[in-house]
Amino acid sequence: MKGKTHVGIGTVTFMSIYDKIPGGFSYIGLIVVIIGSLLPDIDHPKSIINRYILPFKNKFAKVAVYICIAVVVLYFDYFYTNEPALKALGLCLICIAISSHRNGLTHSLAGLGLFTLVCGYLDKKYNIPGIEYYFMIGYGTHLLCDMITRRGVPLFYPLINKKYRLPWTYNANSKWGSAFEDLLIILGIIYIIYRFPGIF
Numbered sequence: 001m002k003g004k005t006h007v008g009i010g011t012v013t014f015m016s017i018y019d020k021i022p023g024g025f026s027y028i029g030l031i032v033v034i035i036g037s038l039l040p041d042i043d044h045p046k047s048i049i050n051r052y053i054l055p056f057k058n059k060f061a062k063v064a065v066y067i068c069i070a071v072v073v074l075y076f077d078y079f080y081t082n083e084p085a086l087k088a089l090g091l092c093l094i095c096i097a098i099s100s101h102r103n104g105l106t107h108s109l110a111g112l113g114l115f116t117l118v119c120g121y122l123d124k125k126y127n128i129p130g131i132e133y134y135f136m137i138g139y140g141t142h143l144l145c146d147m148i149t150r151r152g153v154p155l156f157y158p159l160i161n162k163k164y165r166l167p168w169t170y171n172a173n174s175k176w177g178s179a180f181e182d183l184l185i186i187l188g189i190i191y192i193i194y195r196f197p198g199i200f
């Protein structure tokens with residue numbers, strides 16, 4: 001599934017339930033939803049987030065960059081903070097470095113849990129209320145949406161290495177799959193325009 005489709009579905013979900021989550025609507029919340037909806041595909045060197053992080057969009061650059069960031073985070077944590085969330089972040093970064101697309105941690109519930117732990121730390125440290133909920137909306141809808149594509153996701157990685165998908169799936173790389181995603185985005189934009197006046 002394309003990055004923009006994940007952003008669209010994450011945003012639509014947020015606009016439908018923001019009044020039911022702690023923190024309600026906020027622009028920071030919307031940005032966190034968007035980041036959460038793009039984050040699982042950080043395991044792909046050509047994904048939207050990696051376009052801004054990696055100097056070269058290939059596997060080697062992905063391994064080198066994420067191992068370096070993990071070393072910096074773990075070094076900082078070891079000498080200065082001793083904070084479980086930063087250890088979790090270091091572990092996530094190592095997993096991002098070594099896993100190939102849709103085969104590892106970022107497309108699993110374990111990845112959702114570890115990154116949510118990091119969000120909880122940011123909430124406490126920088127006082128951003130509700131950041132965990134915003135993040136879970138974006139990240140959770142990404143995993144759910146990848147489950148309606150034929151490739152499925154390793155939901156219970158690293159315990160079970162099987163890929164899970166819903167009973168109805170489509171081929172995201174086909175012409176019809178692409179048209180289906182474009183239709184979802186158009187419907188999503190219409191819904192967001194309809195819901196937007198309600199937040200003021």
Ligand SMILES: [Zn+2]
Nearest residue numbers: 040041142146
């Ligand atoms: Zn994905």
